[in-house]
Amino acid sequence: MSDHVIDEPTEAPETPAIETLPLDAWHRGRGARMVEFAGYHMPIQYDGIMAEHLWVRESAGLFDVSHMGQLRIEGEGADAALEALLPGDIKGLGTNRIRYSLLLAEDGGILDDLMVTRLPGGDLYVVVNGATKYEDLGYLREHLPDDITINHMDEHALIAVQGPKAVDAVERLVPGVAELVFMTAGAFAWNGVALWVSRSGYTGEDGYEISVPADAVQGFADALANQPEVKPIGLGARDSLRLEAGLPLYGHDLDPETTPVAADLGFALSKRRREEGGFMGAERILDEREHGSALKRVGLIVEGRQPVREGASVVDAAGETIGRVTSGGFAPSVGQPIAMAYVPAALAVAGTHLSLSQRGKLHRAQIVPMPFVAHRYIRKGASK
């Protein structure tokens, strides 16, 4: 028996020694299976991906996402400077408000997806992907004016608590967080430890992402895991949850070859920015927005039980490759295989049937609207 398709990334030859994150021993002590991911040892699973995934959908899961990059961008006009690189309205971002945006290359290709928060006082808190953080830092330093400083907060861990009961568990430890709504954040404290708490996440569920000083994260993780609603969850279930939620993953569904329009992330192009332009790749991106892109990211339900995974081809009736699967797997909450793929824009219509080719075998699939599992964010004005 031998694996020939594995989502767990393998170590690149030039990669330096794998680093250890603050909760490494904590995960191992709780029976996690560890793998190398983005240059770190990370927990891939505890009890099993299926059980962990379903637990998050009904209760709350604790994810260690400390490999992600936390940046603080400071200085007069930091928001305007960042707008030269991102298509989002950062100048108009209110205090304690979070926005999803994209770091763009000069040709409009996507270098990373990220979250930007306006901190009290005006500075910006930015969370970027772990696998890209050092490249992002270099790119930001190269393109931002010298008087804008970037502080890589690598002495901070990042914990996500996700699921419908996350609010109950976190509110018990950190009173007041229940008042936050989706895509807002604030400063809180636990046992004298300063926390920055965001009501956000990447599972489609309600929940929080909490920035914690690394020297206090073990105690905080213990306190969270001691709550009856909470179990530690590995990155395997994080991936299946975000896939069901229709959320693209950088390095898989997003990369420098894709643009925001092809990736169906048009919502990340803020209205003012669309009108004014002035961001990396604006000409190409605004043209694509008006006239369409060649390919478009879609969601697929795969017929049968066999998962179709990243790397499979979308083929036409003659067997010619016309697109590619960028994420795919068995969806525990849906009960069947699902996938994301790039297909010719003319075919990117819900209800369209497609053929997928994987290891010499054809699979039937149908384009469906995403998300595959409805989001359950707690928005402003919504009653609990």
Place this chain on the structure above:
Amino acid sequence: MSRHYTPDHEWIDVDGDGATVGITDYAQGQLGDIVFVEVPDEGREVAKGGEAAVVESVKAASDVYAPVSGTVTQGNPALVDDPSLVNSDPEGEGWFFKLRLTHPSELEGLMDEAAYKEFVSGL
């Protein structure tokens, strides 16, 4: 009846010139939740070390190799309806296929249970 193991984590129970093949408990533990199994059809010729079946977990697809050469006499129909049998009973009801051996001497290079246990403890 004798049981042998491969370094690729297949087991094979041999009874005369017939045999039953599956993957070991260690292997299912490494794979995690099994969501799909493709077993070979009756009559298919398989070669020692060649692909004979596919097993897919939530995260990954893996090939299952034939421990020895032979002709498939039956794929396990129960795995089509309930792939998780491989997790719950890998070395029993979760067997993959039965075959008729064409070169019984190929069994000689395989591990016995003690040797396989030692092999796994070193992984």
